Amino acid sequence: MERMMIVYEEFHFGKEKHIAFYHPVDFSLFAHLHRSYELLYLKRGRLEITVDGRSFSMKAGDLVFVLPYEVHSYRDLGGSVCDVAVFSPDYVQEFYSQTGSHFLENPVFRMTEEQMERLGARLFYDDSNLYLTKAALYETAACVLSQSGLVYREEENRDLLHKILLFIQQHYREDLTLQDLADHLGYSRLYLSRYINQSLKLSFPDLIHEHRICQAIYLLEHTEMPVSEVAYDCGYRSLRSFNRCFKQIAGKTPREYRDVFCTSDL
Known part of the structure; x- marks a missing residue:
């Protein structure tokens, strides 16, 4: 039987780049953590995410916001199609200052169809305009904070x-x-x-x-x-x-x- 690995990943975005995009299908990933934020949008299928020992079920249309240094893993529950953005805390410094010593009570949240149509490309595909990408990330951060409480951690x-x-x-x-x-x-x-x-x-x-x-x-x-x-x-x-x-x-x-x-x- 395979054991679950816990891996420390260090993303290297490059001198002028602070965000990376991925588009996995049938997505399962062993436990890992990194200094960066991770935002996942489940376009189709079902997915289970575990964050610091807490498991959450996701259905199509859900998003999950993983904070820096949180141990997290994904398990495909059937036909998952995802958009993933991994971005440096340097990209959203004010948000990092607010959440640095906290965790999200529930990291799974939803955005309206209008929000996803307006922000989706900026969040998961197009980083050509620094200010528009930052604005999209900050609006997403505001959305998750409006749906989940912040809990203080040591x-x-x-x-x-x-x-x-x-x-x-x-x-x-x-x-x-x-x-x-x-x-x-x-x-x-x-x-x-x-x-x-x-x-x-x-x-x-x-x-x-x-x-x-x-x-x-x-x-x-x-x-x-x-x-x-x-x-x-x-x-x-x-x-x-x-x-x-x-x-x-x-x-x-x-x-x-x-x-x-x-x-x-x-």
């Missing part, structure tokens, strides 16, 4: 989670230990172990492996690197250990995964 905990995941992202190729993390952050090993377990339902070693395997999946899908090189590049010194961890997390061996991916891409 800012220190979110900041600590970000620091943990960023440290792992920067050092996952090394032989990391919990003591390395504790020394870097100035916390005790026991506190960090409990915090990671409570926040992500994972042990520290499992978190390292999941980040490594996510990177391995990317390399298997987007490069022609031999499996042995992928293993080494992702921090594994033993091909046997890499194969074992990969199958435990992804449900297939690395070679099986690449074969299936290449076949499905034809």
Whole structure:
């Protein structure tokens, strides 16, 4: 049985670009988080989204607004067709200041047909005019805030989670230990172990492996690197250990995964 991965994504929008668009079909995505906002519009079908352990059902016409550093995943419930925009907090600085230490009581909301006709292209397809795109995002933010309350969260905990995941992202190729993390952050090993377990339902070693395997999946899908090189590049010194961890997390061996991916891409 495949395990759910929790992955820290860092979007690189480019010097003059702060937004990225996607248009997935039959959309399912493992648990992940990032510094950016994420806005999804479900055009057709049904979808389940889980945000920080809370699950919400979506039907056609619904939107969901995911805030920075929220662990979220998607599960297709039948024929989902989506528009997705991922945008930097720098794009909506005033909104970020208001929501930075809060979460949405219910991130799923709706906009009127008139609003979607007027704003849809700016939100999910066309970023050629900075001011019109920002205006569309701010109107959408106002819409979700009018339908959902903001709940205060402990800012220190979110900041600590970000620091943990960023440290792992920067050092996952090394032989990391919990003591390395504790020394870097100035916390005790026991506190960090409990915090990671409570926040992500994972042990520290499992978190390292999941980040490594996510990177391995990317390399298997987007490069022609031999499996042995992928293993080494992702921090594994033993091909046997890499194969074992990969199958435990992804449900297939690395070679099986690449074969299936290449076949499905034809």
